[in-house]
Amino acid sequence: MPCEALASSGSRIVATGNFADVRRLAGPDTQMIDLKGGTAIPGLTDTHVHLSEKGTAEMELVDCRDFYVDVHSVADILQRLANAAASAPKGSWIVAHGSPMQDFRIDDHRFPDRHDLDRAVPDNPVSISFGAHVTIGNTPALAAGKISRDTPDPAGGHIKHDPQTGEPTGELHERAQLILRKVAPEFNYLQLKDGIVFALNQCLQRGVTTVHDIVRYAEPVRAYQEIYKEGRMHARVSILPRVIESMIETKSLTDLGLITGFGNEWLRIGGVKMSIDGGITGRNACFHEPYENDEHNHGIIRIQQDELNHTVQVCHDAGLRCCVHAIGDKAFDMALDAYENAIEHSPRKDHRHRIEHMGNWLATPKLxxxxxxxxxxxxxxIAFAYYIGDAILDCVGERRLTKAFPFHTLLKNGVIIAGGSDSPGYWPVDPLRDIATAASRKMRWGEVWIPEERISVSEAFAMHTTTASWVGFEENDKGTLEVGKLADIAVLAEDPFAVAPEKIRELKVEMTLVGGEVKYQA
Ligand SMILES: [Zn+2]
Structure with missing residues (x-):
């Protein structure tokens, strides 16, 4: 219910109502904030981010992502690299990142190769990644990684060679990327901490007050605790430690007796993450049917069913909520098999187990x-649809995607859906963009894609407020502006229910409060 005024005390909302009534509660020290016609909404939640891992990259890497900066061609990319090299010490690494499937969108319709990179930056090793699946190195970088024409492909990876000369082109796929990653400099711990603070502050600029962050090793978890103690944590974090293909083992968590919710209002354990298949942009998501023009490729499975069942069962029994990454329909079936098995063995209603990326592709009636x-x-x-839906169509075929992001169908059938962006490596954390896309189906590439799967603006907001809070086991603390809940509030310049749905992504966030304190002001 809309209201005129709201009061908070401590970190919680103590009154809502008409201006005169709420005004009466104010004492001499009360801070009054006039929204000047702006609209206050509950602070937004993003339920799937890689903030601690990618936040540092935001600060330290040369940015060539066409979704963030003005890059339209190979020449634009080379210019940015040359500029970075001009101020870097001779011989030091230039590490850069582009966007996934950027070759599809830039004028040249190709990635730069080592020779392009050599022309722009001859003396420093250069490594530039495009999404999670492709990294390109120049000649000094390949030399540092000891990659020559005779280097064999590593398991699960591919080194691309020029068919004429047999020389490596600089393009490294999947696990071959690790060769450069191992020789390029790592971020140190202080940079990691500053990167997290920076990334959390960027979330506040889009009205986000809570994120569910996936972590794969100890340092980010330690960094979060220190940042909190240092008073530098201005948005709330639910940590999802990843197990399997991770530095963290399931046993470490269960040995400690950790259960979902451990922590406080600022920092807590939100569950356990694991990944069954690969990503769709690298054609590694695992489908029952093979990829278009690639009849032997079904994608890859990273956890076999036995191990998956066992891990899910152990976490389920220990009181740790599971978040299983599954993108292809084969992987969905495996995830559901594991969940059904665990729930049958130890029935429990309030598990709130999740499937990450479910609701993107191929949600069949049976699933x-x-x-x-x-x-x-x-x-x-839905950010994947907004930014790269057209490129994915091209790569995996219309047949598989006719019912992409079927939010209306999912909600109508009673599936609980909450929004996650997979940011900030690919694109910024920005639920307002995702709400606009879900409600309008207007994509960045111009099309109104599958309009019959539009959902209402309130349904789209629920994915980042009420439902997202429930998914975080925090529905008593967050998600609505009600007495007793945390005063986590975003102030928008205009009423999002009064503008065209596609315009919601352009709404300015004037101010963000967390626990009643102003943490961001435009
Ligand atoms: Zn992810």
């Missing part, structure tokens, strides 16, 4: 039925 029956939450990421 939907299984989700609803077991009460599994779907975490779709």
């Amino acid at each position: 939907i039925q299984r989700m609803v029956r077991s009460g599994i939450v779907a975490i779709p990421n």
